[in-house]
Amino acid sequence: MADRKPLISGNWKMNHNHFEAIQTIQKLAYALNSEDYDAVDVSVHPPYTDLRSVQTVIQSDDVPVALGAQNVHQAESGAFTGEVSSSMLQKLDVAYVIVGHSERRELFGETDEVVNEKANAVLAAGMTPIVCVGETLDERQGDQAESKVASQIAGSLAGLSAETVGDLVVAYEPIWAIGTGETASSEDAQQMCAHIRSLISDQWGAAAAGSVRIQYGGSVKPSNAPELMGQADIDGALVGGASLDADDFARIVNFRLYQT
Numbered sequence: 283m284a285d286r287k288p289l290i291s292g293n294w295k296m297n298h299n300h301f302e303a304i305q306t307i308q309k310l311a312y313a314l315n316s317e318d319y320d321a322v323d324v325s326v327h328p329p330y331t332d333l334r335s336v337q338t339v340i341q342s343d344d345v346p347v348a349l350g351a352q353n354v355h356q357a358e359s360g361a362f363t364g365e366v367s368s369s370m371l372q373k374l375d376v377a378y379v380i381v382g383h384s385e386r387r388e389l390f391g392e393t394d395e396v397v398n399e400k401a402n403a404v405l406a407a408g409m410t411p412i413v414c415v416g417e418t419l420d421e422r423q424g425d426q427a428e429s430k431v432a433s434q435i436a437g438s439l440a441g442l443s444a445e446t447v448g449d450l451v452v453a454y455e456p457i458w459a460i461g462t463g464e465t466a467s468s469e470d471a472q473q474m475c476a477h478i479r480s481l482i483s484d485q486w487g488a489a490a491a492g493s494v495r496i497q498y499g500g501s502v503k504p505s506n507a508p509e510l511m512g513q514a515d516i517d518g519a520l521v522g523g524a525s526l527d528a529d530d531f532a533r534i535v536n537f538r539l540y541q542t
């Protein structure tokens with residue numbers, strides 16, 4: 283896996299109120315130890331209303347889990363009722379922000395252009411975007427998966443420097459595998475993650491391609507994580523459903539202990 287440290291991220295989506303969030307981060311902290319954090323970077327992405335509570339637990343108990351957000355608005359401030367800016371997230375010690383999740387793209391109409399603006403806003407506030415890409419089932423069946431992902435990479439990362447791209451996280455999430463229990467085979471997931479790395483190499487150079495971390499997401503579970511995470515171009519996972527349970531998520535974080 284080159285020398286890229288895997289990043290396992292838990293995307294809680296619209297689940298867990300702040301009481302449940304506190305319990306979950308406390309249980310997770312209990313389940314993981316310093317060797318786990320040496321091997322793997324870990325982030326949790328609670329809903330906005332939980333961020334302050336989770337930050338407080340992380341800080342007061344010195345938990346080496348990074349705080350993440352699920353979304354952000356691209357503007358710095360202003361008349362955007364209901365939105366949250368990157369500087370607000372940064373003040374809460376948020377380190378990673380998911381941008382362009384397929385649910386945001388599909389349900390809230392986010393285009394590659396908007397995703398690009400959001401990625402820039404996150405970077406400007408000194409945080410790391412996790413930029414999501416992925417094809418629909420129709421696109422996969424119509425042999426368009428690679429071209430769809432290529433256009434999402436080009437559009438979402440447009441204008442970023444090679445150095446910036448090298449520090450990013452990209453999450454490959456085939457839409458048909460999200461929340462469905464269907465997982466891409468480890469070969470298919472590896473093939474697309476290698477494709478993403480070669481696209482990045484073509485446009486931003488070998489150094490950026492060698493250091494960018496590429497996560498796989500879509501029904502990652504304790505049972506399939508070891509094989510998926512063993513693929514050469516997969517540098518971690520973006521985990522939805524299975525991240526809501528601290529024990530399941532800890533087992534995913536500890537995929538290396540279950541690899542054969």
Ligand code: PGA
Nearest residue numbers: 460461500501521522523
């Ligand atoms: P899932 O979600 O693990 O529940 O499939 C993944 C995601 O949407 O990030």
